[in-house]
Amino acid sequence: MERPIGVFDSGVGGLTVLRELARVLPGEGFLYLGDTARVPYGTKSTETITRYSIEIANHLITRHDIKMLVVACNTASSLALPVLRKIYKIPVVGMVDPCVRRVASLEKKASIGVIGTTGTVRSGAYEQALRQAVPKARVTVRACPLLVSLAEEGWAEKPVTRDVIAEYLSPFRKDPPDALILGCTHYPVLKKPIAGFLGEATVLVDSGEEAARVVGALVSGNGTEKGTRAPHIRFLVTDDPERFSRVGEIFFGRRMDSVERVTL
Amino acid sequence: MERPIGVFDSGVGGLTVLRELARVLPGEGFLYLGDTARVPYGTKSTETITRYSIEIANHLITRHDIKMLVVACNTASSLALPVLRKIYKIPVVGMVDPCVRRVASLEKKASIGVIGTTGTVRSGAYEQALRQAVPKARVTVRACPLLVSLAEEGWAEKPVTRDVIAEYLSPFRKDPPDALILGCTHYPVLKKPIAGFLGEATVLVDSGEEAARVVGALVSGNGTEKGTRAPHIRFLVTDDPERFSRVGEIFFGRRMDSVERVTL
Secondary structure (H helix, E strand, O other): OOOOEEEEEOOOOOHHHHHHHHHHOOOOEEEEEEOOOOOOOOOOOHHHHHHHHHHHHHHHHHHHOOOEEEEOOHHHHHHHHHHHHHHOOOOEEOOHHHHHHHHHHOOOOOEEEEEEOHHHHHHOHHHHHHHHHOOOOEEEEEEOOHHHHHHHHOOOOOHHHHHHHHHHOHHHOOOOOOEEEEEOOOHHHHHHHHHHHHOOOOEEEEHHHHHHHHHHHHHHHOOOOOOOOOOEEEEEEOOOHHHHHHHHHHHHOOOOOOEEEOOO | OOOOEEEEEOOOOOHHHHHHHHHHOOOOEEEEEEOOOOOOOOOOOHHHHHHHHHHHHHHHHHHHOOOEEEEOOHHHHHHHHHHHHHHOOOOEEOOHHHHHHHHHHOOOOOEEEEEEOHHHHHHOHHHHHHHHHOOOOEEEEEEOOHHHHHHHHOOOOOHHHHHHHHHHOHHHOOOOOOEEEEEOOOHHHHHHHHHHHHOOOOEEEEHHHHHHHHHHHHHHHOOOOOOOOOOEEEEEEOOOHHHHHHHHHHHHOOOOOOEEEOOO
């Protein structure tokens, strides 16, 4: 059997990343793990998130022999990636570097906005990476914890979501940034109201799309790219599969079959 | 040393209960445990919440010799209380029965609203208890997951909070209930906008206030009531104490000294 690509997140958000991975790499097999028993990661400490990430990586490597690990969670990417890269032999792809690489490739990049969870913002991971990649840019970072709940409620189109976005993005009201990094895998489902608030001049950078590009390059570089059959995807969760399937559909864009519960 | 009363919640919400307990029982000692490494409980399964609750109760009983356990979390009360009462010798007080008892004591109780987390609502615990206590009442139950985030953001006074409340409580717009059970310990900090939406005819039932009444009766019944000195309170958390102290202040109403981190 071919070795799958392991993808993990605290819950359903990472499904926006998996959706892009599956689109770009239809010939690969994927194993997605949502740590729904301990979701969310956004408000937890570096120490805790690092411990959780190691437990998950150990499980995916020892039990499922994954060939690559995609940390499809901006919080875990911001807090735990250096440690994961130090520990594991397989390639580990996070969300921060692919987004920053995209920003660096833009023509207009004088002012950059980043939105994410409390944990991501407090880590300073985006500022640090942006300082190296686009040293002259003015960077504004904002934690937007409510957006996760709004996305999971399926309220993307509700007026109240526009109001919350206006509240969080008020620093950008007069002066929209050249690019806004959607630094949480939940946010892509809110692209429309976010774009509606900022206007067309701001490029929205989506972690899933950017990570899929990086993973695609790694896979084809390794000579393991596959044919054009539909990707085989297996879903593992640490809590009730039913809620994961129901809420996850908002993020994955289609029904998920065979969600299995595992104990880490 | 006197044995403390153990109080636990998934995080900061239970502090609204502790605040009431400390007010009503100033002579007691309290040990509060916030399971912040695994917060929130509201979206997790019965099996998972029961396992977490047992781990916490074991810790509080074996390490700290508590004399009574207050489950200051409506989700854990709704899902795990029967099991906890079966296992432990010490009295276990939950949030559901005290609220329902209060409703039963009201003069007007033809229509009752209950708001809570997804887990609380799906458990059916309130409907079941209300059906026994006030069999003739019309009961409307609504899950309001966003209210937890709004409360933790400290946004009680923002217009967006009024909009979210209007969205969730829309079934009550034309016909406010005689009583609304605030079936989540986060909600008391949102009392003002909730009351503003429903109007003065609806009695808001607060789990903390009702539970404090029940605990007070148990303690004085046991002959362990104390003098009038300030209560001694110790705080334990399973993740970063700093965030707990910062966000917790919204719920506890004052600064918390000496928050310790524990591993369960």
